[in-house]
Every structure is written in structure tokens, then in C-alpha cells.
Amino acid sequence: xxxxxxxxxxxxxxxxxxxxxxxxxxxxxxxxxxxxxxxxxxxxxxxxxxxxxxxxxxxxxxxxxxxxxxxxxxxxxxxxxxxxxxxxxxxxxxxxxxxxxxxxxxxxxxxx
Amino acid sequence: xxxxxxxxxxxxxxxxxxxxxxxxxxxxxxxxxxxxxxxxxxxxxxxxxxxxxxxxxxxxxxxxxxxxxxxxxxxxxxxxxxxxxxxxxxxxxxxxxxxxxxxxxxxxxxxxxx
Numbered sequence: 599x600x601x602x603x604x605x606x607x608x609x610x611x612x613x614x615x616x617x618x619x620x621x622x623x624x625x626x627x628x629x630x631x632x633x634x635x636x637x638x639x640x641x642x643x644x645x646x647x648x649x650x651x652x653x654x655x656x657x658x659x660x661x662x663x664x665x666x667x668x669x670x671x672x673x674x675x676x677x678x679x680x681x682x683x684x685x686x687x688x689x690x691x692x693x694x695x696x697x698x699x700x701x702x703x704x705x706x707x708x709x710x
Numbered sequence: 711x712x713x714x715x716x717x718x719x720x721x722x723x724x725x726x727x728x729x730x731x732x733x734x735x736x737x738x739x740x741x742x743x744x745x746x747x748x749x750x751x752x753x754x755x756x757x758x759x760x761x762x763x764x765x766x767x768x769x770x771x772x773x774x775x776x777x778x779x780x781x782x783x784x785x786x787x788x789x790x791x792x793x794x795x796x797x798x799x800x801x802x803x804x805x806x807x808x809x810x811x812x813x814x815x816x817x818x819x820x821x822x823x824x
Contacts, residue, residue, distance in 0.1 A: 629810070638719070640798060640814040641753065656811065657711065688752060697743065697802065697810050701752040 600624050602702035604689050610708045611679045619674040619705050621689030628694040630672040631656075632664060634685040635704075641688065647672055648694075679709045712737045714801050716815035723822055729786040731818035733799035740804045742775055742782045743812065748795040756797075789822045796820070 605620040621630065628649050633641040643656030645664040653664045661683060663675045672691075676683060686706050690699040713736040723729050733742070741760040745753040757766055759775035759782060766773045772785045782799055796819045800812040 631811075633814075638816060640714075640716075640816045641800075642814070643811060646811065657813075690753075692810070697741065697758055698755045699743075699753075699812070701754070703752050 602689055602691055602700050604687075604702040604705050606705060607703065608706045610710065611676075612710050613680060615679050616675070616677050617679065617707075618676075619687055619689075619707075621672045621674070621691075621702055622670055623689075623691040623700070623702075624670060625691065625693075625700065626669070627691035627700070628669070629692045630666065631690045631699065632662070632672065632674045633688045633690065634658065634683075635688060636685050644674065644687075679707075681709045683707065684709045712801065712803050712813045714799060714813050714815040716797075716799060716818050718818055719816065720819045721821070723789050723820070725790060725822055725824050726788050729789050729793070729820055731784050731797050731799075731820075733782045733784075733801075733815050735780045735801045735813075737780070737803055739779050739801040741802050742779075743800045743802070744773060744782075744784055745798045745800060745814075746795050747798065747817075751795075753798060786820075789820070791822050791824065793820060794822050 602623045631646040632644040647653045647666040650669040665673045689702040692699045743758045744756040747753045764775040770787045774783045796817045798817045799815040
């Protein structure tokens with residue numbers, strides 16, 4: 599089992615460019631989450647999904663969109679990147695009924 | 711919205727010394743989880759506390775959940791270099807539905823030197 603994987607691992611964008619981050623899990627987890635981690639601020643929830651075809655906003659959703667067309671994949675999109683979106687992005691997943699979240703290795707995004 | 715604060719932000723200890731990090735929530739929690747993140751790595755689940763006043767131990771690590779379910783602590787006895795990393799608490803508010811959204815604390819970075 600690969601667990602939770604994230605693509606790409608690193609990316610540099612220019613302001614205004616768009617990109618999609620992919621999260622994939624092979625554990626058949628129902629719930630998936632996208633977080634961003636900034637120095638001194640812990641992890642903040644961007645969007646989450648409780649099942650295929652459903653998504654909801656988290657604490658800091660502005661500037662991001664998500665989609666969960668397949669149960670194993672959760673995509674995070676940036677339509678027009680801004681320097682304030684420079685961060686490390688983590689995806690996580692978990693089983694319904696169990697609270698432990700399993701995290702992917704992260705994507706380091708720099709927006710110039 | 712809910713806020714979860716941790717202190718200290720950073721602690722540097724010599725190997726063999728004890729270490730404690732404290733977590734405080736602005737609201738009453740349903741449960742609290744602790745995660746460890748090694749430098750350059752991703753958060754890894756350590757434990758979950760659910761009951762008021764609960765204490766759990768994992769080898770040299772002791773976790774406590776406050777009576778009011780608004781605070782928690784992690785104590786490491788006789789630190790080792792393998793304990794290096796950032797420790798996060800993450801609280802789940804009561805009545806967040808089935809999503810079990812977590813609010814992460816700001817983290818405590820532990821450095822251990824020989």
C-alpha cells in the first residue's frame with residue numbers, strides 16, 4: 599500500500615498562473631482533507647470531502663477549489679496563484695468512524 | 711472560530727532531560743489528538759484523548775486531557791535525539807458533524823542535543 603501520495607512534490611509558479619495538486623489514497627478512506635502549513639501557524643484546513651462527489655469549505659478556502667470525482671482522489675486547484683499561497687500543502691484521509699488522519703508527504707509550492 | 715494555542719513554540723533540551731508542551735483551546739473539545747512531524751516530514755498520528763481527565767502513556771510519552779476538555783499536555787521523560795520534531799495538538803469541536811474537522815495548534819518544535 600502506498601498510503602497517501604501527493605503530486606507534485608515541489609512547484610514554482612508565477613503570480614496569476616494556475617495549477618492542480620493531486621492527492622491519492624489507496625486505503626479506501628471516505629474522508630479527505632487539504633491543509634496548508636505556514637511557519638508558526640500550524641496546519642489550517644482549506645477544504646474537505648466526506649465522500650465521492652461532495653466537498654465543503656474549511657477555515658481558509660478563498661483562492662482554492664477542490665473536486666472529488668473518484669473516492670481515491672482529491673484535487674486542489676489554484677485558479678490564479680498569489681504570493682500569499684506560498685506554503686506547504688498536505689493532504690490527509692481517514693476512515694469514517696475513526697478519527698486518526700493519515701497524511702501525505704506534502705507539496706511545497708512557491709508563488710513568485 | 712475555534713483557536714488552539716500551544717506553548718512553548720520552541721524548546722531546546724539536552725538528551726535525558728524532560729519536555730512538556732501545553733495545548734489550550736478557546737472552546738470545549740469533543741476529543742483531542744496529538745501528531746508528531748519530523749523535520750521535512752509530514753504529521754504522524756500519536757494518540758487521541760476523548761474522556762475528561764484522561765491520561766494515556768506510550769513508553770516515555772504521557773498525554774493528558776484536562777477536566778474541562780479545553781486543554782491538554784504532552785510530557786516526554788528522558789528525551790532522546792529521536793524525539794526531535796514538532797508536536798501538534800489538534801482539537802475536534804463538539805457538534806462538527808460527521809466530518810470531524812480538526813483545528814491544529816501552532817505546534818511546539820523540540821530540539822534535542824547530546
